[in-house]
Amino acid sequence: MSAGQTVRDLAMGARFAFTGGREGWxxxxxxxxxxxxxxxxxxxxxxVPSALSxxxxxxxxxxxxxxxxKVMPKADDTLVIGRTDTTFRSDDVRGRLLEPEGARAPLPPGITRFPAKGEMVVSPALKNLLxxxxxxxxxxxxxxxxxxxxGQSGLIGPAELAYYAGAQGLENHLTGGNAERIDRFGPSPGRTTEPxxxxxxxxxxxxxxxxLLPVGVFIAAAVRFGGERRDRRLAALRLVGADGRMARRIAAGEALAGALLGLALGTGFFLAGRQLAALLKVQDVSVFPSDLDPSPALVALVAVAVPAAAVLVTLFALRGVVIEPLGVVRTAQPPxxxxxxxxLLPLGGLAMLYPMIGQGNDNGNFNEWLVIGGTVLLLVGITxxxxxxxxxxVARLNSGSVSWQLAIRRLQLSSGSAARMVNGIAVxxxxxxxxxxxxxxxxxxxxKQTANDLTRxxxxxxxxxxxxxxxxxxRLAKTEGVRRASAISMASVGDRAKQPDSELxxxxxxxxxxREVARLASxxxxxxFRILGSDYDSKTKKLAEPGSTVYFDPSYEGTTSHPTAWTVPARVKSAEQREDPTGYARGGLLITSGALPRAAASGLYQKVFVMLDPSVPDARENARNTAARLDPMANVFNLASSEQSQQFQSIRTGLFVGASCVLVLIGASLLVSQLEQLRERKKLLSALIAFGxxxxxxxxxxxxxxxxxxxxGLLLASAVGLTLGAVLLSMTNTTVRVDWMGVLAMTGVGAGVVIAVTLLSLPPLLRLMRPDGLRTE
Structure with missing residues (x-):
């Protein structure tokens, strides 16, 4: 057999795909x-990698x-920038105050000029929200x-809420941590990402x-659409002289043509979907259409792998089919x-994963090839x-209503087709x-659980x-939705005005x-008061000795402040430690307002613990508004019972984004598969309707x-999923526990997608159930 003959057979199959009349196209x-x-x-x-990059x-x-x-010296190319990040309901808002100090002050990316005081430039999403x-x-x-x-160069995504506002007097905030003098924008030297x-x-x-695995399963199922009609055409070709190998090459050509057309449509779907990307926001992640730029090497891999897989799947499907000139043997009762x-597939997957059981975090990275190979074998074992x-x-299901018997008989005759439709959702x-x-x-x-006391x-x-x-x-206590506000003014004192050796x-x-931060007898x-019982008792007793002199707001190298000398009074009472609402037990000095020297008041910063009224819907937003009026650079922290690793949250967010895309694919592919099966049964449905x-x-x-x-399929998927989950937990050296509610939720989502697809397929089903469907050309 020559290469030219193979090419001609493939080309004939491609022509059959598009020139076989209405049924063919x-x-x-x-x-x-x-x-x-x-x-x-x-x-x-x-x-996705390029978008995230x-x-x-x-x-x-x-x-x-x-x-x-350290505070950078003022120059013609410096800019003082203040951080004013906030949260509005569940959305983060990135805010910056800008005060250029010279003609060559650096502009933030995405803006063309500095806003004047009282002005701001905003992201398009924030503008729409305002x-x-x-x-x-x-x-x-x-x-x-x-x-x-x-502009786009200054935003990480189209849905980001961000603004730059003009300001004056930011130099006075340089020692507070919320303002800094810079001469450029960009990553700081020496900063590394935690591995x-x-x-x-x-x-x-x-x-x-x-x-990704369900995507491959769906593609494999899609290239087998119309398999029974294709086999009957191949039998007709045998009747006019084609041998068995030629028939298989023609079938491969037909599948190749469909896959190439699928590549073209897929590219169109991707380009159309990319333009809609700016409108989507999943778990606070949004991307610009231009960010979705696949790597040329990966695109080439997809372009080669999909047609090759289509041909291989078709040849594999025909391995047990005997195509004879007078028909297809598969129409008889299959073995x-x-x-x-x-x-062997799931057992092979377990064998690949078994060597890594108990490895955990303490024995280096997992073997990525064994992990991927074992997982793929286990999940492919479902198919x-x-x-x-x-x-x-279904071989054991017989008695029942007429509709039940019709369905079961159909499944008994074509259980393979029914399983192929379910494979993707099961995986x-x-x-x-x-x-x-x-x-x-x-x-x-x-x-990790925090020490925050949310009752306070x-x-x-x-x-x-x-x-x-x-x-x-x-002012916070008078805010709508605030039940109570306890304000504590914070400062530090040192043993010297500059470069102190010891601080309290x-x-x-x-x-x-x-009394919110210590236990006071009277x-x-x-x-x-001086707080005793902490780890710093010796330092407290030394610095807070009656008659000694300490300095409020001492200065350090590279910082500017205005230290205030203060003599510790002769009568200093003792206080016991008490955790504040954040769980912090402080040491040092407690000073009532009447004992504070007037000159030291300017160096204090306020920390206010706010108790909210849960019956007021926007209590948090009202409190944030009051804080912003007090100080545009005020920090407002939500007290939570637990905190989660940012890396773990990022991976979970990526999972939600990917799972959303896969669910859309599952629904769309199932709908296409359902419509294809209904189309193949059009004459059968019409005949049954004609008979009453x-x-x-x-x-x-x-x-x-x-x-x-x-x-x-869902029962099998749950069993395989539980097995794979148990093995993965054993690999991470974690106690194996089954969250049955989570398992039921995942299974319910799969069932929900199927129910939605079934409901969408009912209108075409009703149109097909008409006697005139028996009409033929």
């Missing part, structure tokens, strides 16, 4: 749409805080006039494997499927086991169950110096407010044909 179009949806998601996946690059290019603790009715409270917090928008530990790397590997070789399970179960659910178990199992290692406060507000003593507490922390407030205005079968009976039979394989 409809089949080719359905195949192309199914393949195209998978290709679009593969291209999206190959574009672009987000990180733009984020690094606008870095403005070095956190060095102009909407829902942004009323946020407008009160940002009392600036909008004069422009931030991922082995368990987090394992999570990333499993996420990518679990999300019973064998189980033994189907078990091998499911046809056997469906055949074995996706199994992977989701395993991932859910893995995330739930290791979550405790990346989540839900917000902590920190304002800079210059705020009058007790003003912050009084100081808290200033009324007797009631000081207190009246003018008293001074009720539409309700036929509709129920179609639903049963979908429900039975789906139920079996």
């Amino acid at each position: 409809v089949r080719a179009l359905l195949t192309a749409v199914g393949v195209g949806l998978g290709v679009a998601l593969l291209l999206l996946t190959t574009a 672009e987000r990180d690059r733009r984020g690094s290019a606008r870095d403005d805080f070095t956190y060095s603790g 102009e909407s009715d829902s942004g009323k409270l946020l407008r009160e917090r940002l009392p600036y006039r909008v004069t422009g928008t931030i 991922l530990d082995p368990v987090l790397l394992l999570l990333i590997l499993i996420v990518f494997t679990v999300l 019973r499927r064998r189980l033994w070789w189907r078990l 091998a086991l499911l046809p056997w399970v469906v055949e074995a179960v 996706a659910v199994a992977g989701a169950v395993a991932l859910q178990m893995l995330f739930a199992g290791v979550e405790g290692d990346y989540t 406060a839900q917000l902590e507000v920190s304002t800079g110096n210059g705020i009058p003593l007790a003003e912050a507490g009084r 922390e100081v808290a200033v407030g009324s007797c009631a407010e000081l 207190c009246r205005n003018g008293d001074v 079968t009720r539409r309700r009976t036929l509709g129920l039979s179609v639903l049963w044909q979908t429900a039975v394989p789906i139920a079996l």
Whole structure:
């Protein structure tokens, strides 16, 4: 056989795909749409690394805080920048105050000129929010006039809420930590990214494997659309002289044509979807369309792998089909499927994962090839086991209503087709169950409980110096939705005015407010206390000795301040430690307002513990607005019972983004598959209607044909997912626990997608159930 003959056979198959009349091009179009949806998601996946890289690059290019603790000298090329980040409901808002100090001051990326005092430039998303009715409270917090928008180079995503506002007098805040003098934007030298530990790397590997594998399964199923009609055409070709090998090459050419058309459609779907990317926001992540730029090497891999897979799947599907001139042997009762070789796939996967059981975080990184290979074999084992399970179960199901018997008989005759439709959703659910178990199992290692007492406060507000003593507490206490506000003024004292060798922390407030941070036996205005029982007792006794002199707000190298000398009074009372609402037990000095020297008040900063009224919907936003009026650079912290690793949260966010895309693919591919199966049964449905079968009976039979394989597939997927999840937890050296609610949730999501697809397929089903469907050309 020459290469030219092979090419001619493939070309003949391609012509059959597009010139076989209405049946031919409809089949080719359905195949192309199914393949195209998978290709679009593969291209999206190959574009994700570049999108995340672009987000990180733009984020690094606008870095403005070095956190060095040193103050740069003022020059013609310096800029004082103040951080005014806030949160509006559940969205983070990035805010910066700008004060250029010379003609060559650096401009932040994305803006063309510095806003004047009272003006701001905003991101397009923030502009839309401020102009909407829902942004009323946020407008009160940002009392600036909008004069422009931030360009793409200054934003990490189109949905980011960000602004730059003009300001004056920021130099006075340089020692407070919320302002800094800089001469450029960009990453600070010496700053490094914390590497991922082995368990987090394992999570990333499993996420990518679990999300991509269903795509391959759907593509493999799509190239087999119209298989029975294709085999009958091949039998006709045998009748006119084609041999068996030629028939298979023609079938491969037909599949290749559908796959190539699918590549073209998939590219179109991807380009169209990329333009819509700016409108989507998943778990606070959004990307610009231009960021979704797949690597040329990965695109080439997809372009080669998809057609090659289509040809291989077609040839594999024909391995057990005898195509003779007078028909296809497969139309007879097929032999019973064998189980033994189907078990080799999951067993091989377990064998690949077994050597890494118990490894955890302490024995280096996991072998990525064994992890990927073992996971793929376990999940692909579902596609091998499911046809056997469906055949074995439906063979024992007979009695029932007419609709039930029609459905079961159809499944008994074509259990393979029913299983192929379910394979993708079963693989996706199994992977989701395993991932859910893995995330739930290791979550405790990346989540720590805080010491915050949420019964005493839900917000902590920190304002800079210059705020009058007790003003912050009084104004916050009067805010709508605030039940109570306890303001503590904070400072430090040293043994010298400059470069002190020893320091003590100081808290200033009324007797009631000081009782929030210490236990006082008796207190009246003018008293001074030193807290005993802490780890710093010796230093406290030394510095707070009656008659000794200490200095408020001492200065250090590179910082400017105005130290105030103060003599410790002769009568200093003792106080016991008490944890504040954040769980911190302080030491040092407590000073009531009447005992504080007047000159020291300017160096204090306020910390206010705020208790909210849960019955007021926007209590948090009202409190943030009051804090912003007190000090535009005030820090408002939500007190939470637990904190989670940022890296762990990022991986979980990536999983949600990917899972959302895969769910869309699952639904669309299932719908295409369902429509293809209904199209193939058009004449059968019309014949049954012509003989008087009720539409309700036929509709129920179609639903049963979908429900039975789906139920079996979800049961098998749950079993495989639980097995894979248990093995992965054992690999991370974590106690194996099954979160049954999570398993049921994952299974319910899969079932919900199928129900939605089934409902969407009912209108075409009703159109097909008409007697005139028997008409033929």
